[in-house]
Amino acid sequence: MNDLPAGRWLLDAFLGPRPSRGASSDGTDGARWRVPADDVPHTRTWMSWPSRRSVWGRQLAGVQQDIALIARTVAAFEPVVLCAPDESAVGEARAACGPGVTVIGSIPTDDLWMRDTCAVFRRDGRGNLDAVSLNFNGWGGKQKHRDDAEVAWCVAEFNGIPLTEAEFVGEGGSIETDGDGTVLATESSLVNKNRNRGMSRDKIEEEVLAAYGAEKMIWVPGVRGRDITDNHIDVTSRFVRPGVVMVQVPPDDRNDVWARDAREQFAILSAATDAKGRRLQVIRVDGPDTVRSRSSTFVDSYLNFHLVNGAVVTAQFGDPRTDSAARRALAEAFPGRRVVQLDVDRLMGGGGGIHCATMHEPIP
Template sequence: MHGKAATCLTIKLTENSVSARVQGAAARCDVEPPMNEWRVPADDVPHTRTWMSWPSRRSVWGRRLAGVQQDIALIARTVAAYEPVIMCAPDETAARAARAACGPGVTVIGSIPTDDLWMRDTCAVFRRDGRGHLDAVSLNFNGWGRKQTHRDDAEVAWGVAEFNGIPISEAGFVGEGGAIETDGDGTVMATESSLVNKNRNCGMSRDEIEGEVLAAYGAEKMIWVPGVRGRDITDDHIDVTSRFAGPGVVMVQVPPDYRNDVWARDAREQFAVLSAATDAKGRRLQVIRVEGPDTVRSRSSAFVDSYLNFHLVNGAVIAAQFGDARKDDAARRTLAEAFPGRQVVQLDVDRLMDGGGGIHCSTMHEPIP
């Protein structure tokens, strides 16, 4: 870990995690090419599988747990129709419940303990070198800036790398997978509110954080948007509002004109910043405007009404719908145009989205090397 970040964050290592890291280091000696060849690919590359995590703690979800479990099972079964899914469960009791809910098409394992379901933020970020090799990087998950204690989740990246038998290293910054979007062609983007934040990267300047993100992702240019600090647990992850649809192409969800809350202002600002930005190749970004829903079924202030928190799988786009027929259909058409050749599947996962995250937040893709 970067020395300046380490002064403000301590990650507890268990004996098992130390063993995994030692094994990973040994594997790197055998297969790792020069670091500048590693790159995190875009989400739309072919996948080996999707990783997920089974929610089981009533201390986290309370009375909402059963509903959230049903939504996670629905996502897992839907993804499994297109590519393999591995669901991590914290113990055998949880594993039995996950198997019963997800069915035989989903592989449930208990060898990688987890605290919660947000696999996008806790899982290893996979990288390829273009020569058939795969490795992983840990973003040093710390409970979204120490807002919650996630001791098992802090070790998930290492467990996934060990499961796959691939090398893993620590990024030089603290963050989460949902905080950073990459086009796989040299450009990444993120909110300043999430990464340039003392609760994650105390003592590091924006330039220092940017350098470490580019090094970890194998990218050449980072586009920053301001974001919203301290209003949700993630400090405003970019994958709720802005997503890459391909090199030089970004999708941004904007709210109805009547909304002027902090999230609406944030979305309009992201749209403006990205509309004026260029990528690592010097291309002016093409920004696709996605209209957010006018109405939703939930009354929760934490509800994530994002069409763009979708998960790409082999042959499909798995996205949310909110019961707003006109806007749901418009979003489906836009996603189909952005990802030609993929079926768009829209799910009602309101109970998950009441918890402050969505389909992308609960999944992590593993690319084919």
């Protein structure tokens, strides 16, 4: 697979000067830009190589192994472009990921969470692609983000497509879309002064709908200040298709803040209707009874999966009953896709999962 800096040069030569930051993107012939659902065919998956011991400390080597495993797994189904911050990291990533993964050093990153830092891609239904930046600010200033704040712009520039800056601050993992007019989000993440100080929920909703090309937003309260994301929706509730969502519910004997939040999301979504007036069908997925990790920030989510061309890549936690049940649920929800379960405990001990570490680029 060719290294993409050369491809970037060819795009420059073919397309000419790219739009400036903040350029308006209204679609062709008045067509509406919309963020599609995750299950559309992909051109590629974007990822980022963790290299900073200041972020990961002694966990860095293990997290790198998990990112390499995810990259190799996804690359069996669709191209993967993995960004590394410098030449040393490029060499490490290539050695770990192998020749099936394209590693580039032209888009520097601070950390690995590409779902939150990458451009969110949109289509206009006429074969055109653009991107929107959600103005990443380090999850409300919780982490240094000098390079990550530029990733969305750099990825759009790399592809030679227009970039529009949203009129709110958020992350890709904070908003779940069905691609048919409905989005989900937690209030704790977006209606938060660390991201959108002085903005009302109604105003944030207006701007999210404008950026995503959607008509209805379903809010759940979420959990504020307990994790770096302020409780992203993509850990607990995910769209399967328009009108159908999956929600992971914890064992009955758990009553911590995350368990209460999951049950509340299940109840709210079970009573909700989408932009087309459909009563949502909610598929319950049971969370694991036991996990191998002792990390206090461990994310035990089967639903932080990444859809790729022909497969669903998700986690397993060593709990035979719930691992098998989650595999069956995902196979039934996404017929025709192979379900691949990975042990990525070290990554998930860092507070995120497979969906958090990936961003899909749809075919226009």
